[in-house]
Amino acid sequence: MRHNKNLLILGAAATLSLATVSCKDSFLEVPVTGQLAGTQLSSKAGIEGSLIGAYSILNGRGDRLASFANWVWGGIRGGDANKGTDPGDFSTINPIQRFETIPTGDVGGTWQRKYEGISRANTTLNLLKSAPADMSAADKTRVTAEARFLRGLYYFDLKRIYGNTPYIDETVDYGTGIEKVKNDQDLWPKIEADAKFAYDNLAETPPAVGRANKWAAAAQLAKVYLYQKKYTEAKALFDLVIANGKTSNGKKYGLVPKFADLFKASNDNNEESVFVIQAAANTGSTNNANPEFDLNYPYNTGPNGPGNCCGFNQPSFEYANSFRTGANGLPLLDGSYNTAANAVKTDMGVLSKEAFTPDAGNVDPRLDHTIGRRGLPYLDWQDHPGADWIRNQPNGGPYSPKKFTYYKSDRGSLQDNSSWTPGYTALNFPIIRFADVLLMAAECEIEVGSLTKALEYTNMVRKRAANPASFVMRGTALAAKYTINEYPASVFASKASATTALRFERRLELGDEGHRFFDLVRWGIAATTLNAYLQYEGAAARLPTTLGGATFTAGQDELLPIPQPQIDIQGKDILKQNLGY
Amino acid sequence: MRTTVYRLSQLALLSTMMLLWSIVVVAQDRRVTGKVTGTDGPIPGVNIVIKGTTTGTTTDVNGTYSLSLKGNNPTLIISAIGFKSQEVSVGNRSSLDIALSDDATALSEVIVTGYTTDDRRNVTGAVSTVKPRALQAQPSGNVEQQLQGRVSGVTVISNGQPGTSSQVRVRGFGAFGGNEPLYVVDGVPVGSVNFVSPDDVETTTVLKDAAAASIYGARAANGVIVITTRKGSKTPKKLQVTYDGQIGATDPGRGQAMLNPTDFADWTWRQFRNTASQAGIPVVYSHPQFGTGSTPVIPDYINVGGQAGVVGSVDLAAAQLRYNVNPAAGSIYQVVKANKAGTDWYDAITNVAPLMRHALGFTGSGEAGRYYVGFSAQDQKGILINNRFKRYSFRVNTEFDLSKKVRLGQNLQFTYLSVLGQGGGAGGNGVAADENDVLQAFRMPSIIPVYDEFGGYGGTAAKGFNNPRNPVASRKGLDNNRGFNAIGFGNVYLEVDPIENLTLRSAVGLNYSSGYNFGYSRLQYENSENNSAFGYNEGSSFQYAWTLTNTAAYKRKFGVHVVDVIAGQEALNTGAGRNIGGNGQNPFSIDPNFITLNTVSPTGRNVGSNQFKGVNFYSLFGRLNYIYNDKYIVTGVVRRDASSRFGANNRTGVFPAASAAWRISSEPFMKDLTWVTELKIRGGYGIMGNSNNVDPNNQFSLYDGNLNNSAYDINGSNSSVINGYYRSRIGNPDAKWETSITSNIGFDGSFFNNRLEVILDVWRKDTKDLLFQVPIPDVIGGFAAAPSVNIGKMRNQGIDLQVIARGKIGSEVGYEANITASVLSNKIVYLAPNLTYLTTVNPGFRGINPIRNQLGYSISSFYGYQTLGLFQTQAEINAAPTQDGVVKSDAGKNIKGEGVGRFRFADINNDGRITPDDRTYLGSPVPKFTGGLNLRFTYKAFDVEMYGYTSIGNKIWNQSKWFTDFYPSFAGAAISERVKQSWSPENMGATIPIFEAASNFSTNSEANSYYVEDGSYFRMQNLSFGYNLPSSILSRVGLQRVRVFVSTNNLFTITKYQGLDPSVGGSADTNFGIDVGNYPITRSVLGGLSLAF
Secondary structure: OHHHHHHHHHHHHHHHHHHHOOOOHHHHOOOOOOOEEHHHHOOHHHHHHHHHHHHHHHHOOOOOOOOOOOHHHHHHHHOOEEEEOOOOOOOOHHHHHOOOOOOOOOHHHHHHHHHHHHHHHHHHHHHHHOOOOOOOHHHHHHHHHHHHHHHHHHHHHHHHHHOOOOOOOOOOOOOOOHHHOOOOOOOHHHHHHHHHHHHHHOOOOOOOOOOOOHHHHHHHHHHHHHHOOOHHHHHHHHHHHHHHOEOOOOOEOOOOOOHHHHHOHHHOOOOOEEEEEOOOOOOOOHHHOOHHHOOOOOOOOHHHOOOOOOOEEEEOHHHHHOOEEOOOOOEOOOOHHHOOOOOOOOOOOOOOOOOOOOOOOEEOOOHHHHEEOOOOEEOOOEEOOHHHHOOOHHHHOOOEEOOOOOOHHHOOOOEEOOOOOOOEEOOOEEEEEHHHHHHHHHHHHHHHOOHHHHHHHHHHHHHHHOOHHHOOEEOOEEOOEEOOOOOOHHHHOOHHHHHHHHHHHHHHHHOOOOOHHHHHHHHOOHHHHHHHHHHHHOOOOOOHHHHOOOOOOOOOOOOOOOOHHHHHHHOOOOOOOOOOO | OHHHHHHHHHHHHHHHHHHOOOOOOOOOOEEEEEEEEEOOEEOOOOEEEEOOOOOEEEOOOOOEEEEEEOOOOOEEEEEOOOEOOEEEEOOOOOEOOEEOOEOOOHHHOEEEOOOOEEEHHHOOOOEEEEOHHHHOOOOOOOOHHHHOOOOOOEEEEOOOOOOOOOEEEEOOOOOOOOOOOEEEEOOEEEOOOOOOOHHHEEEEEEEOOHHHHHHHHHHOOOOEEEEEEOOOOOOOEEEEEEEEEEEEEEOOOOOOOEOOHHHHHHHHHHHHHHHHHHHOOOOOOOEOOOEOOOOOOOOOEEEEOOEOOEOOOOOHHHHHHHOEOOHHHOOOEOEEEOOOOOOOHHHHHEOOEEEEEEEEEEEEEOOOEEEEEEEEEEEEEOOEOOOEEEEEEEEEEEEEEEEOOEEEEEEEEEEEEEEEOOOOOOOOOOHHHOOOHHHHHOOOOOOOOOEOOOOOEOOOOOOOOOOOOOHHHHHHOOOOOEEEEEEEEEEEEEEEOOOOOEEEEEEEEEEEEEEEEEEEEOOOOOOOOOOOOOEEEEEEEEEEEEEEEEEEEEEEEEOOEEEEEEEEEEEEEEEEEEEEEEEEEOOOOOOOOOOOOOOOOOOOOEEEEEEEOOOEEEEEEEEEEEEEOOOEEEEEEEEEEEEOOOOHHHOEEEEEEEEEEEEHHHOHHHOOOOOEEEEEEEEEEEEEEEOOOOOHHHHOOEEEOOHHHHOEOOOOOOOOOEOOOEEEEOOOOOOOOEEEEEEEEEEEEEEOOOOEEEEEEEEEEEEEEEEEEOOOOHHHOOOOEOOEEEEEEEEEEEEEEEEEEEEEEOOOEEEEEEEEEEEEEEEEEEOOOOOOEOOOOOOOEOOEOOEOOEOOOOOOOEEEEOEEEEOOOHHHHHHOOEEOOOOOOOOOOOOOOOOOOOEEEOOOOOOOEEOHHHOEEEEOOOOOEEEEEEEEEEEOOEEEEEEEEEEEOOEEEOOHHHHHOOOOOOOOOOOEHHHHHEOOHHHOOOOEOOOOOOOOOOOOOOOEHHHEEEOOEEEEEEEEEEEEOOHHHHHHHOOOEEEEEEEEEEEEEEEOOOOOOOOOOOOEOOEOOEOOOOOOOOOEEEEEEEEEO
């Protein structure tokens, strides 16, 4: 009886189950989890979020070469540094620093990240087309202008790095012919248009310090003019920026009194920050904390030094030498800084346990804010011990990078320990800082304005560098023989002499900030400068196995190759490869 | 529907309890005696039960029995392991002798597919079975691992980690991913079988072609592995208790030969000389440990408070006062002595690893119910420190006859599963490709001791040895890590026979799994590259999958016609659930008893969670099997599947298959060929569908926002970010099922009265509409996943052969040889227009990109420059094509990578220059041939069994050589003994390049054939000796069976491969066969005991 009762229940259950499985379409529609459909973003918050996404890619999001920091494309290829570390580490940079770049491999990441930024800006612009009623016209204008500012910025780097690339705006997308857009259009007018729109529409004080404001757009637009040698337009704009410019947090543009304070996370968003990448530590992802610099520290420091790893981006002998000054406190503009008599003394081939006396000659004080060298205090850590902190001297030389290194006092707060290596920081990276604006303005003045004004701007920068309060000290004594003076009018008496001095000053001031290679190219002196550099750096006494025999080929190495996989996908008729590749 | 599912599972539990009541007492009456014999004489231990009761007995050592009877005409059920059961009516007899016939032949077995149970003689598709007995002596924890070489047509690539998953492929690689076969346990599809205890398995069946498998249509394209667990027999049997236990140990064997400290220093110096002479510059010697002189000085201490290369004694008492290995407590101060004798790092990270497995089984059956209850425990350590696999399982299988026409049954298993210290992606499968602790052991210079002078760890914090990390410290750091899964799995079914020959069956299967894990990462100090915080992580997850199956089966014989029809419907969800995890750093105290996510530092504490809903399938299927006169067999299968993986446009696929067989041996003209016992020719053709290799979200265009990809500190806070959003996926609503068209021709033959059996299949599988993510240009934005589209084509073909020979040598020695052999060819036939290789798959290993999945070659093929040996002279270099890897128009570089003793590459396109266009196919990791040979000899109560496995024709990319054979690949790390055979002017003709610092195109920076090695091997996987205790002793202690065995696994491996072990898998089918740090399969010794009473 009991069995029969159970049987009835079971029979009913089985019948029920048979009935319920009769297929309903809804059963085969399983909702997406954890992600959004496009329509869900067309709210004010969604549009703002999309714009944040466009900002977030500025640092390359983990592709170390794709950041606006450009430490490989602008720095290493400009002779500021070599790859450093061990030959086997990130070995694909080895041919890049020798100007033997191949169209496959690492050239693709930067392309991809820049276009991701462009895509996010375009997505934002498209979302705005169906923006909800609660979004004010002012907000719409601001978001449009910020998105276009960023888009223009991404194209600016693409243009500098690859030459002309396909111009993708918000009107094309997947399925509407995006893959058919050729790279045969000059990007400059587009870049200019975006920067100009941003300049015309952005407010002076945006809702957040990380956002581009009117003056960031102005400086960027002027920089775009400068790259096109439109000096007159550039100068007019730089004049406005210098006279009226304010940071996004409302500070009047100015120079941070102490040069060293430019590279402290605790001094982020200072008066010199025209447009910077905002970095933040301990957010849950090191991709927000300068992931592009995570390996650019001395090696095997233990807890006595920063980063501990991995020895990338080691400043070059040649760059260190350029900080040599004469007794007059001026750089050796004739290029004699590389002569045996003037070259900065190094501990190449000297073990740390062996004695070494650092260079005793005159040097620009920025040397020891830019380059870590044996016997000099390495920020607030300890004296750089030389070879013990260098991973492979014969491969990378004796120096360590310094500008974007965190302080011992910043550990755990403005630095992030959550990953396998500690080299993640909250230190903002300046895409444009006010000293850069002054030097760009000086360049315009030399070309189409007043040499006196050029001298004035240049000396503003030098004067700040010469502030003794910022000199590296050991106790109460200077750590080295810092000798620096402002340029006398005589140096800026002729256009040629002024040009030499200005260019030299850009290098000293902005070294290792990703500008050098692009500057050399736009000045048209890349081949001569870089071949001289390679010859010096690759000589037997320095890095023969790393750089020996490497040459820069004019008319070819100014641009990177268009990534081959992209040509393979889109077709040779769409993407035309750059000359020589 | 959910509530239905719950109700049915409740019923399953109820019915389990009901089983335990059914004990029937029967009054005794008269007696019958007799003897049971087989072909070899009397059989002891035979089970004899009176039908309809639980009364019974067993035969003694002489095969005789005596049993009290009840009733007028009782029937005896006689059964014994290895023999066919019989039912005999006693009648009035008081003496009854019984002859049992052998049940050993493969071709007379029953094929259990999950939906159906068929006689092998009537099967028309390609099906293989594995007997669990053959597998018991294998200590592997995973049932899948035991299939290696046992089933023709199945490739299994595994590694030595206990509890690892393996690359199991049935008949090749049908797609670019998702090629795992479908596992079906007791009728319920599952993703993994690691929760199943090998001792619970009754049968394992592999369905290989469309004719056999496509009843599982939707997910059958990669073959189906059907596992059924033990049950009580249909014929009544009294309770039998079995115990199977084994205890043993695995020996790690030896590591690779590395230079001792003296040789290491000498070869470092030799490198300085080679480097200088290659560059034409004066030699400079400089090493922080070995000094700057023209001969290296081996120091006494390699690290004294950060100082390297200390020669002489150290005041240890004074040093101890300064000793500090806690980075949080200030500067590190260690004293690390040079280990001049040399540390064997492989030895240091490995141990002889104990293992044990115990299983208790209870089976029995009465007239109206049958059951199996199993308990099993396995505890197996891996050869690496802190590598362990544990599984405890409890299983109850029951079936009740509720009436003559209604049966209710259930299978239920609870498993606790814990795998600790496992490396490699995809459940351990990818371990070979990782820079793991095994690789670290071959990168740590032998001069470094494991420990410093005061008990801390030694390591590359001592200058000059680059970046290997102390692998002993890494392994021991896992001490307190824990993780486990608790799994509830089972089904409940109801079978009703409403009319004769018709069975309706309704089954609900459930699979619940939850997991918990927590782990710590110690604050390192001993390495050159250390982490900088003490880390803690904790996480939990659950998943719930269900399957609902209804079938109707009708089987009837009309004269010479037999019709067998099954139709069914199935709905399932592959698993929905959630997981949550958090991590943090630097708790106040590192005492594990203190640490929780609450007690870690608030700075850098992160918590996250995910949810997933699984994939829903709805299927209808039918099969018709028609047999005419026991000679001609025709089978047709059709299945209609719909899956939520696809958009509404193409959600449904219909997959038919047809097959036929001709049992020639039943023809009259064959009657004279008495040596042919059974001969059947089979042929099948069919279409199967596959959807594994497409993301369920593929149909949607989506946006995502997360900390990694799109957050930004827009407010300049330095410590927090605002989330941003980005396009994460471009959808393709039109994607449809991949289809495989399989054709199979085979025959099953049994000859000489079953002394020889042959099963042969020749097959081809063409996959079309392969789903893969055709690359989209980066101008679209590189963060959006490209949609999978149906475009690729792949071809697999091969031959599967199984031969079994059995018989007697003389009168006492029995033998059985079981040979399996599989030939496989895999080829990518088509990708997308203008696409010649998968650009999206290009894994890099320290700048070496060894894989290219390209048209005309197998999946995961190796690719790079073909070396023509090494340059011997400058003249040879001058005459050879320019070798610089640069494609620039200007080839006039002064120094190229070329040099004597360096690689000379082949100019494949004959353009006079070596450029990336000269890269070419270098081999495939897919074995061309795999096979197994199992030999079993019996002599009286003894048996000897040996099992060998071979894999032939596969190549391995030995990436570990990049680390150990080239100085500039992290200069200062350990050096292989091989380097002693490297090129030098005195050793021209060497195959190993000159040992020097230069790193360029012609030395260590490019993928080339130097890394490709022949991966063929033969392994003696198992050799075991068994002894069955004589019945004379057994009957005295009341036991039915006692068997003891000793066994050794992986006794030896014959291979030319230079790495640790030639069994090199991978976590993805487009990327495997690369050995960076493979976890070897090593020798183990086991002893075991098997009891039944």
